[in-house]
Amino acid sequence: MKNNITLHTQTNKSFKVKLRLKKICKSKGIKLIDVAKAVGKTQVTFSRITTGVSPLNLELLQKIAEYLNVSVHELLEVEDGFEHYYGTKTNKWLGIRKID
Numbered sequence: 879m880k881n882n883i884t885l886h887t888q889t890n891k892s893f894k895v896k897l898r899l900k901k902i903c904k905s906k907g908i909k910l911i912d913v914a915k916a917v918g919k920t921q922v923t924f925s926r927i928t929t930g931v932s933p934l935n936l937e938l939l940q941k942i943a944e945y946l947n948v949s950v951h952e953l954l955e956v957e958d959g960f961e962h963y964y965g966t967k968t969n970k971w972l973g974i975r976k977i978d
Contacts, residue, residue: 896955897928902946917941936973 903910914924917938926932936950943950951962951971963975 896957897934898953898955899928899942902948902953906946908946913942913945916945 899913900910903913910924910928911921914921917924918941919927919938923932927934927938939950939953943953946953949971954962954974956962956974959977960974961977963972964970965972
């Protein structure tokens with residue numbers, strides 16, 4: 879997967895993912911700098927996170943999704959061998975897991 883970033887979870891697991899951020903922003907007519915400001919990051923810090931130089935955590939990912947009015951899983955493309963998973967009753971996105 880090209881342009882991977884590392885997503886760190888609350889359980890200290892990390893996954894390689896690809897953000898669909900630029901594509902989503904372009905389709906909504908939103909600039910990345912506006913997303914950065916909305917989630918409380920400078921342009922430089924946000925750029926480092928979205929290019930994989932600095933780690934991305936679920937809290938920030940959720941803030942980005944909320945600002946863009948998309949679900950978290952819409953922002954992420956997971957690497958081979960992993961999948962998004964959802965609650966059985968709520969169908970709410972719960973995270974990423976390794977496929978057995």
